[in-house]
Amino acid sequence: MTERHITACIDGSHFSTSVCDAAAWASRTLQAPLTFVHAIDRNARPAAATDTTGQIGLGAREHLLAELAELDEKRARVAREEGRLMLDAACERARADGVDAPESRQRNGELVETLTDMQDSIRLLVLGKRGESGETAHGHLGSNLERVIRSLACPILITPQNFTAPERILISFDGSATGQRMIERVVASTLFAGVECHLVYVGDPSEQRRKDLDRAAEQLQGSCASVHSEILGGEVEATLRDYKQRNAIDMLVMGAYGHSRIRQLLVGSTTTDMIRHAKLPLLIIR
Structure with a gap:
């Protein structure tokens, strides 16, 4: 049976530090191995060739294409080296936080594709609220994050720019079968063993x-220190x-799908709004 890891995605954004800290906390609390992942999106690099037929001579065009190909390869080498340095720094930070033998992986390809290939070995996925390309767009939630939430079945912990171990969590419960499965998964885990839990249903009382x-x-x-x-x-x-x-809640926990208004938290605009405006970690459980 494949051993399942806490898997944390890092890049060059300011969110990577909080991702490291959240992943280290989860690894220690669950006594699970930790793996950091850095994905190099080949589609994010400039194309190696540009069609300039009819604009420049054949010889000049061949020379230009060779230079572009060489430049693209240099960019790829720099991206790989930057990624390795980030992974080394993440592992060093995790070790300083008390994690034994953190691992690292560097993959070529889109983030969603990379994580989909790895999902059988993921126990908990940790992501920053925005990635490297989206961190300056303060009102924008990158498409990668939404695609990951929709594509993977594992629990996903989304971090803001700062992370501290939670003392009080809020579980958003809708009474659906999916909501009940979320409760069962929380009960089966030791992640919140010493945490004060607030269980909230939003809707008409009955x-x-x-x-x-x-x-x-x-x-x-x-499973929790106390429940309200x-x-x-x-x-x-x-x-x-x-x-x-x-x-004074430290972390929000919610199911990915439900059969009431909570369903809008993923399939409509509400989840996007909550993640966009969240200033505390958000754990999404399927």
Whole structure:
């Protein structure tokens, strides 16, 4: 059976430090091996050739194509070396954080493609909220992150620019079968063993919803230091954001899909908005 790792994706963005810290925390807490991954997107490099037929002579064109090919190879070598240095620095930081023998992998190809190929060995994936190309676009959420969330079945921890080990988490629960599976996965994990848990349902109150919430809270009792449950009305994103602020929440946990308004958190615009505006880590569980 393939050993499953905490897998952390790093690049040249300012989010890589928080990714390292979050991955080290998860590795220590779960006593799971840690692997850092750096993907070199071949499509991000300039094309080796440009069709200038009819604009320059054949000899000049052949010379230009040779120079472009040589330049492209130099860029590729620099990208590989930069990636190796980043991976070495990430492993050194993880060791300083108490992780034994962190590993590293450098892959050529798109990030989503790389992670899809590796997903059988991923126990938890850690990503920065924005990658290297998107970090200066403050209102923009890169397509890579959304594609990863949609493509992979493993839990995904999305970090802001700073990470500290959580003391209080908020689990957004919708009462669906998917939401129940999320609770079961949290219960089966030791990730939040010493953490205060806030279990919140956003929607119209009913007897059935209270029963579902109480049952989920009871399941979580043995997996968290303490559990508080509450049903709240209002719009999902705004209500959860207000609750986080009032209760000094350190991390938000939610399922990827559901059958109520929470479903919009992935398939509509709400998840994108929550990730875009999040100033704390977000764990998405399928």
